[in-house]
Amino acid sequence: MPESMAIQHNSEVVLHFDLKLADGSAADSTRVNDKPAKLTIGDGNLTQSFEDCLLGLKTGDKKSFTLQPDDAFGQPNPDNFHHLERSKFSAEAPAEVGMILGFSQPDGSEMPGIVREVSGDSVTVDFNHPLAGQVITFDVEILSVN
The missing domain is CATH 2.40.10.330 (Thrombin, subunit H)
Known part of the structure; x- marks a missing residue:
């Protein structure tokens, strides 16, 4: 079986994710409608902090990251x-x-x-992002890396 690729810059990634607030409540999830997200690392769809969490992960990996407001959606302006x-x-x-x-x-x-x-x-x-100022837990499951 070939070794799976690790996520790096320009990788195309398909993943499930859950965003949770500090109190454990759900903020967003791709699992609700079973529609995984597809993204390209470095295309600007995710913040640098979210992308940095994904670097090095491989197909099948599941990981949880906690991001402070400045690394997630920023502080309210x-x-x-x-x-x-x-x-x-x-x-x-x-x-x-x-x-x-x-x-x-x-x-x-x-x-x-x-x-x-x-x-x-x-x-x-x-008009701030609804999650501005929030500590976010980012749970991911990597489905594929190309």
């Missing part, structure tokens, strides 16, 4: 908190704390924002 008028929200998408809503950008794309506070006519929306 206070400049990404915006105060909007409550009138900008509709009856179909009311401003309720905890809701994740899509906001249109000038280029036509949508950006998700989390409603953090509603006070009178002011709504505070957080």
Whole structure:
């Protein structure tokens, strides 16, 4: 049986992953719909820290890594908190704390924002990544390496 390749720069990797928060709750998983992720190391789809965790792993390897916020999704940026008028929200998408809503950008794309506070006519929306500031456990199972 040929020796399996180790993951290196430019490797094409198919893997299952689970992202968990420090309290053990699931943040994301490819196992939910049994749809493994496919990526190329170095293509920019994963942060350098996530890619570094994968380097050297081979087909069949299972490993768990814990990443601090600066190595995962970063710290929340206070400049990404915006105060909007409550009138900008509709009856179909009311401003309720905890809701994740899509906001249109000038280029036509949508950006998700989390409603953090509603006070009178002011709504505070957080446009940071939802996992910013979180310690993340990254569990991986390598299915193939090419």
